[in-house]
Amino acid sequence: MPPFFDVRPSAQPIAVAERLARMADPGFGRVFTDHMAVIRWSEADGWHDAHIAARAPLVMDPASSVFHYAQEIFEGMKAYRLADGGTALFRPTANARRFRDSASRMAMPELPEALFVEAIERLVAIDRDWVPASGVEGSLYLRPFQIASEVFLGVKPSTEYLFMVIASTVGAYWKGGERAISCWVSPDHTRAAPGGTGAAKCGGNYAASLLAQKEAIAQGCDQVVFLDAVERRWVEELGGMNLFFVFDDGSVATPPLTGTILPGITRDSLLTIARDLGVAVREERYAVDQWRADATSGRLAEAFACGTAAVVTTIGEVQDAQGRFTIGGGRAGPVTTALRDALLAIQRGVAADPHGWLHRL
Numbered sequence: 085m086p087p088f089f090d091v092r093p094s095a096q097p098i099a100v101a102e103r104l105a106r107m108a109d110p111g112f113g114r115v116f117t118d119h120m121a122v123i124r125w126s127e128a129d130g131w132h133d134a135h136i137a138a139r140a141p142l143v144m145d146p147a148s149s150v151f152h153y154a155q156e157i158f159e160g161m162k163a164y165r166l167a168d169g170g171t172a173l174f175r176p177t178a179n180a181r182r183f184r185d186s187a188s189r190m191a192m193p194e195l196p197e198a199l200f201v202e203a204i205e206r207l208v209a210i211d212r213d214w215v216p217a218s219g220v221e222g223s224l225y226l227r228p229f230q231i232a233s234e235v236f237l238g239v240k241p242s243t244e245y246l247f248m249v250i251a252s253t254v255g256a257y258w259k260g261g262e263r264a265i266s267c268w269v270s271p272d273h274t275r276a277a278p279g280g281t282g283a284a285k286c287g288g289n290y291a292a293s294l295l296a297q298k299e300a301i302a303q304g305c306d307q308v309v310f311l312d313a314v315e316r317r318w319v320e321e322l323g324g325m326n327l328f329f330v331f332d333d334g335s336v337a338t339p340p341l342t343g344t345i346l347p348g349i350t351r352d353s354l355l356t357i358a359r360d361l362g363v364a365v366r367e368e369r370y371a372v373d374q375w376r377a378d379a380t381s382g383r384l385a386e387a388f389a390c391g392t393a394a395v396v397t398t399i400g401e402v403q404d405a406q407g408r409f410t411i412g413g414g415r416a417g418p419v420t421t422a423l424r425d426a427l428l429a430i431q432r433g434v435a436a437d438p439h440g441w442l443h444r445l
Contacts, residue, residue, distance in 0.1 A: 115254070122246070160226070167432065173204060174443070208224065275323070282346065332385050334419065337368055
């Protein structure tokens with residue numbers, strides 16, 4: 085393992101005025117910073133050539149394994165500007181562990197957690213000016229990923245890999261801010277099956293969700309909800325977010341991690357925060373028919389989705405083949421709001437961090 089990163093600053097960083105203009109209204113995932121982190125792996129040398137360089141297009145052979153056999157994994161995480169002017173990551177070691185788990189499932193070499201975190205630290209340090217100011221909604225979104233780079237047309241694990249991190253200044257994930265979203269329950273498509281790659285954060289899972297997401301848009305909805313692949317009955321997750329349900333007794337439930345659902349770090353954080361706030365939480369299966377019945381009767385008071393990009397998003401309306409139903413008047417409820425505010429307060433450094441989640445840089 086290399087003892088340090090070779091830092092190669094960009095010779096042509098974006099001018100300050102242009103950077104500030106881009107950061108003023110960045111949207112999500114379209115405004116990128118000046119640099120990227122790179123580490124290579126080969127059977128002969130292991131992890132090597134760790135460096136920070138100017139962000140630039142990749143030059144890859146068209147026979148590179150990733151293009152043909154989809155050996156690819158990624159993570160999503162953020163750096164925040166704190167109230168005291170410093171910067172911090174949120175639970176980066178949790179991302180590092182999940183990244184290793186994803187690599188193991190995809191027959192890829194596992195990047196040591198310390199090296200994963202160092203790559204993030206180095207990139208944020210050199211591109212610190214791209215982190216939005218404290219007190220605004222924006223953050224610096226970080227995308228670590230690993231791809232198979234061996235030039236070979238054969239079905240086998242690659243013998244060469246490329247790990248990279250790129251960064252993007254982002255604002256709100258949803259256009260229109262913190263509005264409630266509508267969801268379409270897919271009747272025909274599933275996201276993952278038992279024994280598959282549902283618990284790994286790999287691009288193939290997201291590619292498989294896109295047709296169902298397209299159908300959701302055609303139905304006038306924002307997002308797709310996937311049911312389990314066996315009984316087509318149990319609610320699992322959205323195309324890229326975990327699901328939570330809040331009941332009229334104040335308790336909270338979320339589908340259990342059974343290997344077909346991504347173990348979200350935001351999901352885990354919210355479960356911990358809910359317990360800290362004295363909320364009763366359950367990880368249990370929830371049938372789609374029960375979802376409709378509980379929303380209709382009022383037993384289900386709130387529903388929300390969560391993930392790194394969108395943080396916490398209220399679900400106001402659900403549609404399936406039987407029609408539409410509304411949850412909690414179609415607005416954010418008090419439990420959803422309290423959980424979201426508590427999470428953001430920790431991430432922004434304006435509240436106590438009892439679990440040591442903030443990783444100050």
